[in-house]
Amino acid sequence: MSTDTRSEPRLAASPEGPVRSHRRLPRFAPLGLYLAGIALGAGLSALTGFSVTSTVVYGVILGTAAVYLTSRTVEGSRKGTDRLVTCLVTTAFGIAMIPLVSLVYTVLDKGLARLDGDFFSNSMYRVVGEGGGAYHAILGTLIITLVATVISVPIGLFTAIYLVEYGTGRLKRAITFFVDVMTGIPSIVAGLFAFALFTLLFGNDFRAGIMGAVALSVLMIPVVVRSSEEVLKLVPNELREASYALGVPKWRTVVKVVLPTAIAGLGTGVTLSVARVVGETAPLLITVGLITGTNLNPFDGRMATLPVFAFYQLTQPGTATQAFLDRAWTAALVLIIFVMALNILARLISRFFAPKTGR
Numbered sequence: 001m002s003t004d005t006r007s008e009p010r011l012a013a014s015p016e017g018p019v020r021s022h023r024r025l026p027r028f029a030p031l032g033l034y035l036a037g038i039a040l041g042a043g044l045s046a047l048t049g050f051s052v053t054s055t056v057v058y059g060v061i062l063g064t065a066a067v068y069l070t071s072r073t074v075e076g077s078r079k080g081t082d083r084l085v086t087c088l089v090t091t092a093f094g095i096a097m098i099p100l101v102s103l104v105y106t107v108l109d110k111g112l113a114r115l116d117g118d119f120f121s122n123s124m125y126r127v128v129g130e131g132g133g134a135y136h137a138i139l140g141t142l143i144i145t146l147v148a149t150v151i152s153v154p155i156g157l158f159t160a161i162y163l164v165e166y167g168t169g170r171l172k173r174a175i176t177f178f179v180d181v182m183t184g185i186p187s188i189v190a191g192l193f194a195f196a197l198f199t200l201l202f203g204n205d206f207r208a209g210i211m212g213a214v215a216l217s218v219l220m221i222p223v224v225v226r227s228s229e230e231v232l233k234l235v236p237n238e239l240r241e242a243s244y245a246l247g248v249p250k251w252r253t254v255v256k257v258v259l260p261t262a263i264a265g266l267g268t269g270v271t272l273s274v275a276r277v278v279g280e281t282a283p284l285l286i287t288v289g290l291i292t293g294t295n296l297n298p299f300d301g302r303m304a305t306l307p308v309f310a311f312y313q314l315t316q317p318g319t320a321t322q323a324f325l326d327r328a329w330t331a332a333l334v335l336i337i338f339v340m341a342l343n344i345l346a347r348l349i350s351r352f353f354a355p356k357t358g359r
Contacts (some may be wrong), residue, residue: 124293140298140303156222180222227265231269288302
């Protein structure tokens with residue numbers, strides 16, 4: 001007499017004794033079940049008044065339920081729970097990607113129309129309609145960001161070295177507290193601070209790129225401090241102690257041992273801090289303003305920047321409205337390209353300058 005045992009778990013031999021092993025779903029079965037749930041959700045949404053939101057909600061619920069119940073029935077409760085969590089995490093990732101993909105698609109769709117040679121070689125001087133470009137704004141952004149980096153990196157790096165290598169007691173706690181507070185201040189506050197500072201020193205009529213650089217440095221310094229501090233903490237204490245054992249003074253240990261070991265992380269932190277401020281608009285609206293010509297002197301007169309250029313092109317279009325909108329979208333696209341390039345640079349720095357641990 002034979003008994004059908006296909007639906008029952010088998011007993012597998014192991015050193016600890018018999019272990020129950022359940023059947024497994026085919027490799028692409030969970031994906032097929034999830035897509036079937038989404039299709040069913042789309043049908044249900046069509047019956048109740050079709051909309052993208054209801055389709056996503058119904059599809060996610062039905063697809064996740066189908067995968068979980070099928071896996072629990074065939075593979076057991078433990079594997080079913082694992083697949084349930086996998087579906088939830090994957091769904092959350094997909095939902096998070098929707099606005100990002102939509103943003104990139106929209107900027108590319110609307111910004112490529114003016115991504116030409118004229119946009120990078122012409123300014124808006126005496127341009128009232130079509131034509132013109134953002135040459136002056138691109139140069140202004142690069143100059144102001146460079147000046148802000150020159151101001152922020154030494155201050156932020158030295159502060160991080162003090163906190164990790166020298167700081168103790170109340171002063172260290174106070175600096176850490178104020179750095180944390182500065183990390184969360186709104187960008188408009190940094191702009192107001194720079195405006196008030198230079199107005200107090202030079203009068204109400206003073207406008208220059210250095211004002212925007214100081215405002216951006218207020219936003220950059222805490223980012224540099226926090227990122228550099230965490231990187232310096234990762235340097236093994238054994239390296240410091242070995243240097244001290246050889247009679248090397250502390251300052252030289254920091255310069256010759258700690259900083260070279262952490263150079264990759266420090267470079268990455270600085271690059272990401274630059275990416276953090278390159279697209280700031282509010283501080284530059286207050287401090288630098290906008291001009292239609294090209295000014296390369298950050299200490300004399302207003303300067304154009306890409307974020308402010310895009311803002312004015314969008315909010316104050318002239319008679320040729322579409323031309324203004326095209327320039328605004330192209331400026332936004334160039335800003336995204338800048339930020340993407342800086343992030344790629346940070347990854348390359350982390351990869352090529354990291355200390356080699358192998359022989």
